[in-house]
Amino acid sequence: MKDIAVGDVRNFMLVGHSGSGKTSLCDALLFKLGMNDRLGSPASGTSLCDATEEEISRKATIYAKSFAAPYKRKDGADIQMVMLDTPGTVDFFGQVRCAGRAVDAALVTVDAAAGIQVGTRAAWRYCEELGLPRAVVVTGVDREGADFDRTLAEIQSVWGAACVPVVLPVDGKPVWVLDLPEDAAGGARGALIEKAAESDDALIEKFIGGESLTADEIARGLRGAVLAGSLIPVFVVLPLQQEGVGELLEGIARIFPAPTDRPVKDAAGELVAAGPEAPFSGFVWRTQTDPYAGKLAQVRVVSGVLREGMEVLNAARGVKESVGTFFTTCGKKQLPVLEARAGDVIAVPKLKNTHVNDTLCATGHKIELAPIAFSNPVMFSAVIAKEGEEDKVGVMVGRVIEDDPTLKVERNPQTHEMVISGMGDAHLELVRDLVKKRGNLGIDYKVPKVPYHETVTAKGEGHYKHKKQSGGRGQYAEVYAKVEPLGDETEWFVDAVVGGVIPRNFIPACEKGFAEAMHNGGLAGYPVVNVKVTVYDGSYHDVDSSEIAFKIAASRSFREAMNSAKPVLLEPVMNIKVMVPDQYMGDINGDLNHRRGRILGVEVQDGMQVITADVPQVELFRYCSELRSITGGRGSFEMEFARYDIVPSNIAQKVIAEVEKVKEEED
Ligand SMILES: Nc1nc2c(ncn2[C@@H]2O[C@H](COP(=O)(O)OP(=O)(O)OP(=O)(O)O)[C@@H](O)[C@H]2O)c(=O)[nH]1
Ligand SMILES: [Mg+2]
Known part of the structure; x- marks a missing residue:
């Protein structure tokens, strides 16, 4: 690799709605840069970018990938x-979050036939959150129904007047606006020069003074404007025809920011000296498991220099890691490099304790960068493995989800199910495919069981006499128990026996009997929580009483007491935030109502209605895809556990009846 100054590095990510042409554009750029001897195409499975089996079969990007390539600018x-x-698919938005932390700018693709779509808006919001300078690339101008002017007007109306074309289609071919005559294209040239002049005091003076700016001055001004966000240049590219690709590359090289242009802050908000002379730090924006190289940590060097053989500190985990050889990547191609400087994006193999979101830094110069805030999973499925393969499936699922922070797996201790959660159907389908591909294990999904609880809402009493005294050694124990809601108290078991009617040494057996009965449930077999149990009377027999007899008597008396104490089922209730465009409010409210949701508030954020509500978990396992279908993909939601709430009795009866039916079938 040639020694390229940090100021001449251009890192950027391509974002936009699924199908808006990001990968086609990326392939076109790589072909133009000489990284491929033919033009790769995601549609025909020859893309340099969508090159994993799972991407080829879906004809869509799944993973964020980095492609490094040298470019010779027109000035040499x-x-x-x-x-x-x-990826543009919403399920894989976590990858966009990752990529955003490796780059200094974004190219946002907008298809000229479809206009600005949901996925593009989401990506745009994320760029704003990160303060990423960006450009818009209009694609698909050759598609049926495409209209460049309409698309440009939409872009300017949605994202503002900062969006100014730098390249325009003239007779179907992209042309530099600055090369157009003064009066062409509604004065686009003048608008651009004004943007350039505005960003620089020296230039604006010259400009106002009526002097014309040189090409270099205009480029300098435009670059400043892009960095400041006052200019969002709009390009047009026909990736399949290789039109406008050269202009886009030159535009990026000329007016996109370099890594040194943007200040870097650590997790505490302190400015980090980012130049090559500063101590090394790097952010792990993604990890990936390579079938040959093993674990790869994708690192964006933030400051200083990383050299082969260096020992670094993993700041978050407080462990040292030895960095061996590392490389830059161009898709599957790996190019070993001896050192990486601020702004470089590299892949480091064989780091043992390093995960996404970690900061690596020079030992003795601890730096911690803010982690990426990933969304919580919103789609849940229980895994059904073939008999005898449960353990293998468990291990393989763990491995498959390891590199994706938006996938989680949990073995529910109560329902004994392995529950996988992710960002949507496509996400969970990917897990299923990878488990098959990497472990040759077939799995199925079903809706998870709800981990119901049981409790009481009143006081109740119960009594049981356990007596078997015919022939041989007999069994005898009698227990009177009282149950009531535990409330804020902490001690659930109270011994109120007086006068030794139950001898001291049998009290622990009573406690065990109650505990077991609570574990097994009184109503429908779900664990009993928040109940206080008091043993207050009973009787014993000198010879026939035993621990086991008292355990049985306690357990039975508990069940009777519970039944008389107005028992109820409790279900997990989640707090959700639903974001939808205004026009869907009626449908969403009706649907939430149907799901027994309680709406807590509605507000407007970024032009979207945001509804907060409490909704029982059982109604939400598949809400993600149902919400998308109601809103044509324009709605999204987040959720977190709120609390356990009483299940209304008509529904509780159904749950109990279901449990009994299953029990009968098992017997
Ligand atoms: N006619 C035409 N088709 C295009 C253009 N850009 C992309 N396509 C086609 O649109 C389809 C999707 O293109 P991709 O490049 O895979 O889109 P993407 O944005 O990478 O999609 P995701 O990876 O799912 O986010 C492919 O069949 C492309 O051939 C374009 O400018 N014109
Ligand atoms: Mg793609």
């Missing part, structure tokens, strides 16, 4: 281009 300068292709 050597530029290092590093582009990250990302």
